[in-house]
Amino acid sequence: MIPLLVDLHKKAVTVIGGGKIATRKVLRLASETRPKVIAPEITETLQNLALNGKIELILRPYQTGDIEDAQIIYIATSDEAVNQTVRRDARSDQFVNDTSQHERSNFYSMAEVETEILSESDLVLIAISTFGKNPTLSKKIQQLLTKECLKQHAQD
Structure with a gap:
């Protein structure tokens, strides 16, 4: 692995999850891009970001196909079955960070x-x-x- 700085302004970023870890990731991402957040439940902070147009919010569980257009994916749920499904759905050309299992990630936030x-x-x-x-x-x-x-x- 090598460190990279990535300009996210024109990158499609998707975060699966709406809890504390997802919120922390989204807060950092929202300063650079408008990430898509997919989760059945979200924090108040994510709700406010959605109301202010800083994120695209899909308020429902993850479904196969949700990450089709994503270039960068953060898996940030506490549901291992969902995490495995997202990882299985991800293509080899997509950057995936599984916050629950670092060894299943092909990039890390620093x-x-x-x-x-x-x-x-x-x-x-x-x-x-x-x-x-x-x-x-x-x-x-x-x-x-x-x-x-x-x-x-x-x-x-």
Whole structure:
């Protein structure tokens, strides 16, 4: 695997699930694209994003064919049968992140720290990955780096 930065503005992104993990993924995605969210139940945050036109919401269980046009797919449900169905339906040319089983993913989201080093034109992005095995550790490293960057900025 190699790290990539992907411009999502014209990518078809689908998130299967409407709980806490799906919400966390969608919040990050909605700043770059208008993801499609498919779930029978959703969080209040996802409901608000849908009402504001930030996401396309399909309020029902996943059905075969729902990911046909997706280029990037996040599987974020607690229903193992649904997760397996989505994974089985995915084609080899689609990027799939199964948040319940990292070994069934062909890409991982990374924690990130974005900061200006000297000026706005010196923007740096640091990405952190545990290859989907330990998101808590990634988040901890992200927080430490962010704190250090803020401290460094304050000193400059």
